[in-house]
Amino acid sequence: MSALDQCLERMAHLDRADRLLNEVRVYNTRTPIREALAQHRALLTEARRHIESARTMLGDA
Numbered sequence: 893m894s895a896l897d898q899c900l901e902r903m904a905h906l907d908r909a910d911r912l913l914n915e916v917r918v919y920n921t922r923t924p925i926r927e928a929l930a931q932h933r934a935l936l937t938e939a940r941r942h943i944e945s946a947r948t949m950l951g952d953a
Contacts, residue, residue, distance in 0.1 A: 909942035
């Protein structure tokens with residue numbers, strides 16, 4: 893994989909993580925708090941995976 897391809901893939905991982913983090917909402921009156929917290933935890937876990945993937949790619953360069 894070329895350096896450019898690695899950079900583009902890393903940017904895609906970080907972009908996906910950013911979008912997931914933007915989806916997290918602290919207050920939502922229509923969702924029970926336990927369910928909202930579980931959803932937030934899942935989004936944060938997925939965002940963390942994308943950030944770690946990007947970090948791993950940086951280490952491979």
